[in-house]
Amino acid sequence: MSLQYQIVPVTSFSQNCSIVWCDETMQGIVIDPGGDEKQLAQLIKELGVDVQQLVLTHGHLDHVGGTEPLAKALGDVPIVGPHKDDNFWLQGLEGQSQMFGFPLTSAFEPNQWLNDGDEVVFGQQKLQVFHTPGHTPGHVILFSDSARLAFVGDVLFNGSIGRTDFPKGDFNTLIQSIKTKLWPLGNDVRFVPGHGPESTFGHERASNPFVADEMPLY
Numbered sequence: 001m002s003l004q005y006q007i008v009p010v011t012s013f014s015q016n017c018s019i020v021w022c023d024e025t026m027q028g029i030v031i032d033p034g035g036d037e038k039q040l041a042q043l044i045k046e047l048g049v050d051v052q053q054l055v056l057t058h059g060h061l062d063h064v065g066g067t068e069p070l071a072k073a074l075g076d077v078p079i080v081g082p083h084k085d086d087n088f089w090l091q092g093l094e095g096q097s098q099m100f101g102f103p104l105t106s107a108f109e110p111n112q113w114l115n116d117g118d119e120v121v122f123g124q125q126k127l128q129v130f131h132t133p134g135h136t137p138g139h140v141i142l143f144s145d146s147a148r149l150a151f152v153g154d155v156l157f158n159g160s161i162g163r164t165d166f167p168k169g170d171f172n173t174l175i176q177s178i179k180t181k182l183w184p185l186g187n188d189v190r191f192v193p194g195h196g197p198e199s200t201f202g203h204e205r206a207s208n209p210f211v212a213d214e215m216p217l218y
Contacts, residue, residue, distance in 0.1 A: 001124045003147040007192060008043060011035040011102070013062040018151055018192055021049045022123025029053045029122050030070065031142065031151050032194065035102070037066035041073045052122045056081040056110065057153030058139040059089025060166075061096040063194060065105045081114040083131050086138025088168075114140050127151075130181045134174020135162030143185055150191040150201075156182060158199040161210045178211050 001024035010017045011034045019040070021028025028049040033040055044051055051074050056064050059082060071077050089096075093105040114120075116131035120142060127142040135154045139162075142151045154162035156178055164171040182191075187202030205213050 003125050003144050003149065005149075005192070006043070006047065008036075008040060010040070011062045011065065014195060015062040016192055016194055016196075017066075019044060019047065019049060019051075020122075020125075020127075020151070021047070022125040025123030026050050027052050027123035029055050029120060029127075031055050032057055032063040032153065033066040033070045034062045034064060035066040037070040037073060040066065040070055044074070051077050053077055053120065054079045055114075055120055055127075055142065057141065057151065057194070058082045058136040059086035059093075060136065060154070061093060061100060061102055061105060063153065064090065064093070065097070065102055068106070068108055078111040079108070080110055080112045080120065081129075082110075082136075082140050083115060083133075083138035084113040085133065085168075086136050087113075089136060089138075116140075132174075132177035132181050134164060134170055134172075134177045136166065137168045139177075141182070143189070148186065148189050150182070150185065150189050152182065152191045152193055154194040156191065156204060156208075156211070157193045157195060158197045158204070159208055161208070162194075175211060 004023045005020040008017045015034040018031040091107045097105040114129045118129040120127040130141050132139050132141050132155050189201045
């Protein structure tokens with residue numbers, strides 16, 4: 001048995017939505033369904049994944065915009081995450097959608113908030129939840145120890161880190177989240193960021209200009 005996943009870039013922001021499943025049971029989850037829900041529903045059907053939950057890393061529109069319509073299309077599956085400190089983002093979705101010219105997205109609350117130490121379970125697979133504030137105060141990441149794989153939303157990117165200039169973002173908090181929550185998981189861990197290509201924690205520790213272990217002196 002192993003963890004399988006497919007990344008689907010959605011919205012004009014090319015946000016990495018991930019369909020993740022257990023290949024033994026075909027039960028799965030969708031992480032950050034930010035939009036293009038019809039395309040996602042069709043692909044889920046083609047893959048034969050039995051979606052148990054929609055899981056949100058944080059409350060920004062490009063990560064959550066398609067959540068409610070997709071949940072309905074899949075038979076009212078539960079929505080879980082992010083951490084409750086991002087509720088203000090979810091309650092402000094209408095304003096966010098007007099600001100970015102997205103389809104009007106109504107405010108909603110998930111069926112369950114996620115906390116540090118929680119687990120998201122589907123089939124024979126489980127993802128550990130880590131609360132990683134900084135980009136937003138309620139951001140979480142999801143980690144599969146068996147697959148050595150993390151879904152990190154907008155905390156860390158290949159060669160960069162998440163923005164901290166949004167309301168309640170904080171640069172020092174984000175750096176601390178990366179160094180105290182992500183790095184201890186191991187250099188070999190591959191990660192799927194919220195935008196752009198995958199990388200590994202080890203690669204970012206060696207070369208990412210924001211969080212490399214040894215910052216070069218110029």
